Amino acid sequence: MTLVALGVALILLAGLAAVALAPRPAAGETLFRILFGAGCIAGALPALSVLSGATVPDLRLVPVTPFGPWVFGLDALSAVFLFTVLSVGAACAYYGLAYLAHERGHRAVAIAHLLLAVLVAALALTVVARAALPFLIAWEVMAVAAYLLVVLEHERREVRRAGMIYVVATHVGTLLLFALFAIWAGGTSDLSFSALAAHAPFSGARGGTILAVALIAFGLKAGAVPFHFWLPEAHAAAPAHVSALMSGVVIKMGIYGLLRTLVLFGAPPPWWGWLVLALGAVSGVLGVVWALAQHDIKRLLAFHSVENVGIILLGIGAGALGIAYGHPLIAVLGFAGAALHTLNHALFKSLLFLGAGSVIHATGTREIDRLGGLARRMPGTAATFLVGAAAIVGLPPLNGFVSEWVVYQALLRGASAGGVIQLTGLAAVVLAFIGALALACFVKVVGVLYLGTPRHALSTEPREAEPALIRPLVALAAACGAIGLVPVVVVPSALRVGSLVAGAAAGGLQVDAGAGPATAFTVGLAVSLLLGWGAYAVLGRGRERLEAGTWSCGYPTPTPRMAYTASSFAAPLLSVFRSFTGVRTHRSAEAFSTHASDPVLDGVLVPAWRGARTAATWVRQVQRGGLSVYLLLVGAAVVVSLLYLVVAGRHP
Amino acid sequence: MSGSELIALGILGVVAPALPGIAGKTKSLLTGRRGPPVLQLYADLRKLLGKGAVYSRTTTWVFRAAPVVVLVTLFVAALLLPVDGREAPARFTGDLVAFAGLLALGRFALVLAGLDTGSSFEGLGASREVTIASFAEPALLLCFIALVLVTGDLSLSGMLGSPLAAAWPRAGASLSLVGISLFVLLLAENSRVPVDDPATHLELTMIHEVIVLDHSGPDLALILYGSAFKLTLFGVLVLGVFVPRAGLSTPAALALLVAGLGVVAVAVGVVESAMARLRLVRVPQLLVGAGALALFATILQLA
Numbered sequence: 001m002t003l004v005a006l007g008v009a010l011i012l013l014a015g016l017a018a019v020a021l022a023p024r025p026a027a028g029e030t031l032f033r034i035l036f037g038a039g040c041i042a043g044a045l046p047a048l049s050v051l052s053g054a055t056v057p058d059l060r061l062v063p064v065t066p067f068g069p070w071v072f073g074l075d076a077l078s079a080v081f082l083f084t085v086l087s088v089g090a091a092c093a094y095y096g097l098a099y100l101a102h103e104r105g106h107r108a109v110a111i112a113h114l115l116l117a118v119l120v121a122a123l124a125l126t127v128v129a130r131a132a133l134p135f136l137i138a139w140e141v142m143a144v145a146a147y148l149l150v151v152l153e154h155e156r157r158e159v160r161r162a163g164m165i166y167v168v169a170t171h172v173g174t175l176l177l178f179a180l181f182a183i184w185a186g187g188t189s190d191l192s193f194s195a196l197a198a199h200a201p202f203s204g205a206r207g208g209t210i211l212a213v214a215l216i217a218f219g220l221k222a223g224a225v226p227f228h229f230w231l232p233e234a235h236a237a238a239p240a241h242v243s244a245l246m247s248g249v250v251i252k253m254g255i256y257g258l259l260r261t262l263v264l265f266g267a268p269p270p271w272w273g274w275l276v277l278a279l280g281a282v283s284g285v286l287g288v289v290w291a292l293a294q295h296d297i298k299r300l301l302a303f304h305s306v307e308n309v310g311i312i313l314l315g316i317g318a319g320a321l322g323i324a325y326g327h328p329l330i331a332v333l334g335f336a337g338a339a340l341h342t343l344n345h346a347l348f349k350s351l352l353f354l355g356a357g358s359v360i361h362a363t364g365t366r367e368i369d370r371l372g373g374l375a376r377r378m379p380g381t382a383a384t385f386l387v388g389a390a391a392i393v394g395l396p397p398l399n400g401f402v403s404e405w406v407v408y409q410a411l412l413r414g415a416s417a418g419g420v421i422q423l424t425g426l427a428a429v430v431l432a433f434i435g436a437l438a439l440a441c442f443v444k445v446v447g448v449l450y451l452g453t454p455r456h457a458l459s460t461e462p463r464e465a466e467p468a469l470i471r472p473l474v475a476l477a478a479a480c481g482a483i484g485l486v487p488v489v490v491v492p493s494a495l496r497v498g499s500l501v502a503g504a505a506a507g508g509l510q511v512d513a514g515a516g517p518a519t520a521f522t523v524g525l526a527v528s529l530l531l532g533w534g535a536y537a538v539l540g541r542g543r544e545r546l547e548a549g550t551w552s553c554g555y556p557t558p559t560p561r562m563a564y565t566a567s568s569f570a571a572p573l574l575s576v577f578r579s580f581t582g583v584r585t586h587r588s589a590e591a592f593s594t595h596a597s598d599p600v601l602d603g604v605l606v607p608a609w610r611g612a613r614t615a616a617t618w619v620r621q622v623q624r625g626g627l628s629v630y631l632l633l634v635g636a637a638v639v640v641s642l643l644y645l646v647v648a649g650r651h652p
Numbered sequence: 653m654s655g656s657e658l659i660a661l662g663i664l665g666v667v668a669p670a671l672p673g674i675a676g677k678t679k680s681l682l683t684g685r686r687g688p689p690v691l692q693l694y695a696d697l698r699k700l701l702g703k704g705a706v707y708s709r710t711t712t713w714v715f716r717a718a719p720v721v722v723l724v725t726l727f728v729a730a731l732l733l734p735v736d737g738r739e740a741p742a743r744f745t746g747d748l749v750a751f752a753g754l755l756a757l758g759r760f761a762l763v764l765a766g767l768d769t770g771s772s773f774e775g776l777g778a779s780r781e782v783t784i785a786s787f788a789e790p791a792l793l794l795c796f797i798a799l800v801l802v803t804g805d806l807s808l809s810g811m812l813g814s815p816l817a818a819a820w821p822r823a824g825a826s827l828s829l830v831g832i833s834l835f836v837l838l839l840a841e842n843s844r845v846p847v848d849d850p851a852t853h854l855e856l857t858m859i860h861e862v863i864v865l866d867h868s869g870p871d872l873a874l875i876l877y878g879s880a881f882k883l884t885l886f887g888v889l890v891l892g893v894f895v896p897r898a899g900l901s902t903p904a905a906l907a908l909l910v911a912g913l914g915v916v917a918v919a920v921g922v923v924e925s926a927m928a929r930l931r932l933v934r935v936p937q938l939l940v941g942a943g944a945l946a947l948f949a950t951i952l953q954l955a
Contacts, residue, residue: 373770375712386714395757396750408749409806415950416800422954425797429790429943432752436789439756440782447767447778453710514745521742521750525728532724533717540870544704550769551708551866553855564767564775572783576936 001059001072004082004128007043008121010035011089015117022110029097032113036093040086043124047086050079051493058130068190071130076497077263080339081127081256084346087479088248089120091472095354096241098468099361112152116242119145123249127256132181132191139177139253143170146250149242150234162230162237165601169220169230176217177257184210197264207265211272214261215279222254224313225283228306229601232294235302236366240357243298247305248350252342255312259335259501262320267505270324270420277317277427284310284434286581292441292570293583293596296366297356300445301349304392307434308345311407312338314427318410319498323505325421330413332511336498337407340490344399344483348391351476355385358465358473359449363458368448369565369593370458375450378464382450384473389442391480394435397522399483406491406513407431440573448566455563485522491515567593656902660736660909667910668884669693669877671917675844676851678921693880697873705869710770718765719867719874725758726881732808733888737817737897737905740809747807748796752789755841758878759785766863773855777862780932784847784859787936788840791833791943798830798946799893801953812889817896829949831893835919836942838886840935842879845924847935857929887916 014035021028046056058073074082093116100109122145125138147170151163183206184196202210216227223231231251235243258276262268287307294300319334321327358381359374360366375382391398408428415425448455464470483490491513499506552558574583574594582597597603622633673690680687689695707715732747732754734740744750763781766774800806802823803815810816820827840847843860855862864875891912897905930938 373710375714375768382712390757390760393756393760394753395760396753401750401753405746405749409746412746412797412800412806415797416804416806425801425950428797429793432793433786433790435752435756436782436786439760440786443760443763443767443778443782447764447775451712451714451764451768452770452775517742517744518746518750521728521744521747524742525724525754528724528728529721532720536716536720536874543870546704546706547709548706549708550710550771552771553773553865558771560770562772563770564772564779569775569779572779572932573786575933576783 001046001056001074001128003046004043004074004124005059005072007039007041007086008124010039010042011117011121011124014039015114018113018117019110022108025101025104025110028110029113032117033094033097036117037090040090044083044086046074047079047083050074050076051083051496053496065133067133068131068192068195070134071192071194072125072128072134073130074128076493076500077256077259077339078127080343080493080497081252082124084252084343085120085123085127085249088346088350088476089123089245091476092116092241092245092248092350092354093120095244095357095469095472096239098466099239099241099357107152112149112239115145115149116245119149119245119250123253126253130193132185132193132196136174136177136181140174142250142253143167143174146170146242146246150238150246152239152242153237156237159237162233165230166234169227173217173220176213176220180210180213180217183213193260193264200264200266208269208272211261211265211268214258215272215275218254218257218261219279220254221251221257222309222313223251223306224254224279224309225286225306226600228283228287229598229605231306232299232302232598233601235305236296236298240298240353240360243302244350244353244357247302247353248346251305251309252346255309255316255338255342258316259338262316262501263503266503267323268320270321273317273320273324275317276313276320277424280310280313280315280317281427281430282310283307283313285430285437288434288437288441289574289577289581290596290598292437292444293574293581293594295369295566295594297359297368297445297449298353298366300368300441301352301356304438304441305345305349307438308341308349308392311404311431311434312341312345314431315341315407315410318407318414318424318427319502321414321421321424322410323502325417325419326505327414327417327421328502328506328509329511330410330417330421330424331502332495332498332506332509333406333410333413333513334498335501336491336494336511336513337403337410339497339501340406340494341400341403344391344403344480347476347479347483348388348398348400351384351388351473351480352392354469354473354476355381355388358469359462361469362462362465364460365458368445369567370456371449372452372454372560372563373450374462377462378450380470381465381473384470384477385450386446387477387480389446391484393439393442395439397481397484397525399480402484402487402490402518402522403494404431404435405487405518406494409513437573440570444566444569448564448569452563453560455560455565485526486519487515487522488519491518565592570594656736656906657739657741659902660906661730661741663906663910664730664735664884664888665881667913668880669697671883671887671913672850672880674914674917675921675924678918679925682922682925693876697877700873700876701870703869705871708769708866711765711768711866714761715765715768715866716871718761719871719878721761722758722878723874723881725754725761726878726885729754730881730885730888733885734809734813734892735888735909736902737892737900737909738813740807740813743807743809745806747809748793748800748811751808752792756785756789762863762875765867769866771866773862773865776856777859777865780859781863784840784935784939787939787943788837791939791946792837794943794946794950795830795833795837798826798949798953801950802826812892814896814898816892817898820896823953826949826952827893829945829952831890833942833945833949834886834890834893835916836938836945838883838890838916839920839923840939840942841886842883844920846927846930846938849929852929883917883920884913887913890916
C-alpha cells in the first residue's frame with residue numbers, strides 16, 4: 001500500500017509541477033511526464049503483484065479520523081481497477097500533453113494537466129478506499145475534476161450544457177451514495193467497510209433497499225440505461241484525452257461500486273441478479289442501436305460505452321444469479337468476465353477515443369459523413385483505430401474476445417445448469433446480437449472514416465498526427481493484442497477477482513475456464529493470419545498488378561458525393577428498430593440522412609425540467625419582495641399552525 | 653490430431669468448390685436447362701490464380717488483406733468442427749463463441765474491403781451483409797445453446813460429436829428443429845436464395861457478389877474458394893446434427909460426409925428453384941423465424 005500511496009503522491013506532484021512551471025511549458029511537461037510515469041509504475045506494480053496472488057497489508061489512519069478508521073487496502077478487486085486507472089490514465093495523460101500543446105497560447109493548459117492528475121489520483125484513491133468517508137471524498141473529487149475537464153472548452157454553448165447535465169447527474173448519484181451508507185450503517189458511527197460488512201446479512205426490506213439504491217447510484221455513474229442520458233453529452237463535449245479517460249475509466253467506478261457492494265453485502269437475492277441482467281441486456285442493445293444512429297464520432301463512441309457497460313452488467317448479473325441459486329462456478333465466471341471486460345473496454349475505448357481525437361485534430365470536424373479515405377493520409381492512426389475497432393467488436397484474437405468469451409461461459413453454464421437460472425441462456429443470445437450490431441457499427445465507422453474517398457472537400461489537407469499522438473495509440477493497441485493473445489496469463493487473475501466477489505459462495509472453488517487451450521487457439525489464429533499473409537505476399541510476387549479507378553458498373557464519372565454515407569449504411573438496421581430508438585429519417589431528392597434523439601433525456605428529463613420550471617414561476621408569485629407580504633405570510637402561517645393544533649386535538 | 657481428422661479436413665478442402673456447382677446444376681436441371689458443368693468452379697479458380705490483379709487507386713492494404721483473412725478464419729473455424737463426426741482437431745470450453753467470432757472476423761475483413769473501394773455498390777452490399785449477419789448470429793447462437801442443452805457439452809467437438817449421436821433417441825424433436833434452423837442459416841450466411849440470389853444480373857439487388865465487385869485475379873480466386881468453403885462448413889454443421897457418424901468406421905464416416913455434403917448442395921439447389929428471393933425487409937423475419945425454431949428446440953430441453 002505504501003507504493004500505491006507514493007504513486008498517488010507522485011501523480012499529484014506531477015500536476016503541481018506542470019502548473020508551477022507553466023511559464024516554461026517544455027520543462028514543465030517533461031517533469032510532468034517523468035513524475036506521472038513514475039507514479040503510475042509505482043502504483044501499478046503492487047496491483048499486478050496482487051493480481052498474481054500476492055497480498056498487501058492495509059494502510060490505517062486511526063486516531064483522528066471521523067466515522068471510524070480510514071483504511072486503504074488493495075485486494076484483487078481493487079487491483080484490477082487500480083491497474084486500469086493507472087495504465088489508461090498514463091496513456092491519456094501523455095496524449096493530452098501533445099493534444100493540448102497547440103492551445104498553450106490561449107488556454108491555461110497547465111491547469112488542465114493538473115486537473116487530469118487530480119482526476120487520476122482520485123480514481124486511484126476511490127478503488128483503494130476501505131471506508132465510506134475517504135471513498136466519498138475521492139468520489140466527489142473525481143466527479144468535480146471530471147466536470148472541470150469536461151467544460152475545458154467552455155466557450156462553446158453545447159459544452160456548458162453537457163457540463164451542467166453531467167454535474168447534476170453525478171451529484172444525484174453522490175446523494176444516493178450518502179443515503180446508501182446511511183441506511184447501511186443504520187445509525188452506527190463506524191463507517192469503515194469492514195464494519196459495514198459486519199452488518200450483513202440484513203433482514204427484511206433493508207437489504208433490498210440497500211441493493212436497489214446501490215444499483216441506481218452506481219448505475220448512474222456507469223451510464224447504464226436508463227441512467228445513461230448524461231454520458232454521450234459529457235463524453236462528446238470533453239477534449240479527446242478526457243473523453244478517453246471518462247469513457248474508459250471514470251464510468252467504471254460505477255462497476256467497481258457494484259462489485260464492492262456485493263463483496264461487502266454477501267449473497268444478493270435473485271431479483272437483484274435478474275434486474276442487473278435485464279439492465280445489462282437493455283443497455284447493451286439500446287447502446288449499440290443508438291450508436292448506429294450517431295454520425296458524430298465522439299457521441300457514437302460514447303454510446304458504445306453504454307453498450308459495453310451492458311456487457312459488463314450481463315457478467316455481474318450472471319454472477320449474482322450464480323450466488324443466489326447456488327452455482328459457484330457461474331458466479332466466479334460471471335464476475336471474472338465482468339472484471340476482465342472492464343479492463344479491456346478501458347483499453348480499447350480509450351484507444352478509439354484518442355484515435356478519434358487525432359482525426360478531429362487533423363480535419364476539424366466530428367461528422368463522419370464529411371470524412372473518408374483517411375487511411376491513406378493517416379496510416380498509423382488508421383491501423384491502431386482498426387485494432388481498437390476489431391477489439392471492441394469482440395473479434396479473436398484480441399482482448400474483447402477473451403472477456404466476452406468468459407461472460408459467454410457464465411451465461412451458457414447458466415443455461416445448462418437446470419432450474420430458473422437457465423433463462424440466462426437468453427442473455428447469451430442477446431450478447432450475440434449486441435456483438436453482431438457492434439460489428440455493423442464499427443464497420444460503418446472504420447469504413448466511412450478511414451476507407452473509400454473523402455465525402456467533402458476539407459478546408460485543410462488532413463495530415464498524419466505527430467508521433468507523440470501516435471505512441472499512446474500504439475501502446476494501447478499493443479495491450480489489446482497482448483491480452484487477446486495470452487488468455488492463459490490474464491484469465492486466472494480475472495478468476496481471482498471473480499472468486500473474491502463471489503466470496504463465501506465460491507467456497508474456495510478452483511475454476512478452470514479453459515484458458516490454456518484457448519491460448520493455443522488465439523496464438524494459432526494469429527500465427528495462421530501472419531503465415532497466410534506471408535504466403536500471399538510471396539506467391540503474389542512478380543505477378544502483374546494494374547492500378548485503375550474503382551469499377552462502378554460502367555458509370556464513367558463517379559464523384560465523392562456518390563460515396564456511401566454513414567446514414568445510408570446504418571439505414572437498413574435502423575429501420576428495423578425504428579419504433580423505439582427515436583431515430584428520425586430525412587429524405588430529399590439528393591440527400592438522405594438520419595437523426596437520433598435520446599428518449600430519456602429529450603423525451604423525459606428535459607420536459608420534466610421544463611415542467612418544474614413552470615411550476616416554479618407560479619410559486620415565485622409569493623416572493624414579491626415587499627415587507628407587508630412577508631408579514632402577512634408569517635401571520636397566516638401562525639394561524640394555520642394554531643388551527644392544526646386545534647383540529648388535532650392538542651392545546652398549545 | 654488423429655489421421656481421420658486430417659483426412660476429413662483434406663476432403664473438405666478438396667470437395668468444397670464442387671458444392672456451388674452441384675447446387676447450380678440442380679437448379680438448372682429442375683428449370684429445364686443444362687447449366688454449367690458441376691466442376692466449373694475448379695476451372696475458374698485455376699484461371700483466376702494464373703492471372704494478375706487490378707487494384708483500384710482508392711484501395712489500401714485493407715483491401716489486399718481481406719481475402720487472406722477470410723480464408724484463414726474459415727480454415728481455423730474448420731479445425732473447431734468434428735468434421736469426421738467424432739472429435740475436432742482443436743477444442744476448448746466455449747469454442748462455439750470462437751467459431752462465431754471467426755465468422756465475424758472474416759465478415760469484418762470482407763465488408764471493410766468492400767468499403768475500401770469507395771463505391772456505392774460495395775457500400776450497399778456491405779450494409780446489407782452486416783444487417784443480415786446481425787440477425788443470423790443470434791440465431792446461430794440459439795442453435796448452439798440448444799445443442800449445449802442436448803449434449804451438456806460446451807465445445808463444438810462434443811456438441812456435434814459422439815454425445816450428439818447418443819442424444820438422438822431422447823432429443824430427436826429438438827435436434828430436428830436445430831437442423832432445420834441451421835439449414836436456414838446456411839442459406840442466409842452463404843448468400844443463397846431466399847436471402848440473396850447468386851445468379852442475379854443486377855448489382856443493385858446483390859449482397860455478397862456486389863461486395864467483391866472490385867476483386868480480381870488471385871484475390872477473387874481466394875474469395876470464391878472461401879465462399880465455397882464456408883458453404884461446406886455450414887454443410888458440416890447441418891450434417892453433424894442430422895447424420896451423427898460417431899459410431900462408424902473411418903471410411904464409412906468419410907464416405908457419408910461426402911455423400912451428405914452432396915445432398916445438402918442438392919437441397920440448396922432445390923430451394924433455389926422452388927422459391928424467389930425475399931424482399932430485403934423480410935430477411936430479418938426469416939432469420940428471427942430460424943431463431944424461433946432453435947428457441948423451441950431449447951425450450952423442449954428445459955428440465
